[in-house]
Amino acid sequence: MTELKGQNLASILLYLAVFFHLLGMSGWVASAMAQPIQLAVLGLLLTALFVLRKKKRKAKRRPRKPPVEVTEMLERAEGDSPGQ
Numbered sequence: 061m062t063e064l065k066g067q068n069l070a071s072i073l074l075y076l077a078v079f080f081h082l083l084g085m086s087g088w089v090a091s092a093m094a095q096p097i098q099l100a101v102l103g104l105l106l107t108a109l110f111v112l113r114k115k116k117r118k119a120k121r122r123p124r125k126p127p128v129e130v131t132e133m134l135e136r137a138e139g140d141s142p143g144q
Contacts, residue, residue, distance in 0.1 A: 070108040077104035 064072075083089060084097035 066111050070111045073104045073108040073111065077101045077108070080104070 080097050081101045084094055084101070089097065
């Protein structure tokens, strides 16, 4: 069996959610089934969102070395200080 990609699975789930929503709105189902159909639609939509979300990787942040200009400006500022 082939493996479903995230977008393909999400589109299938969205089509099912639309189908169940239209079925619930059509009036062909018993009124006692309205709430379970709405919950199924909500579940399908949330599952599609979960499938589509991308996991964010935490980037390891290293302290950056300041540019040469900053170092020169700091040295000039320390040299011009009134305490010397």
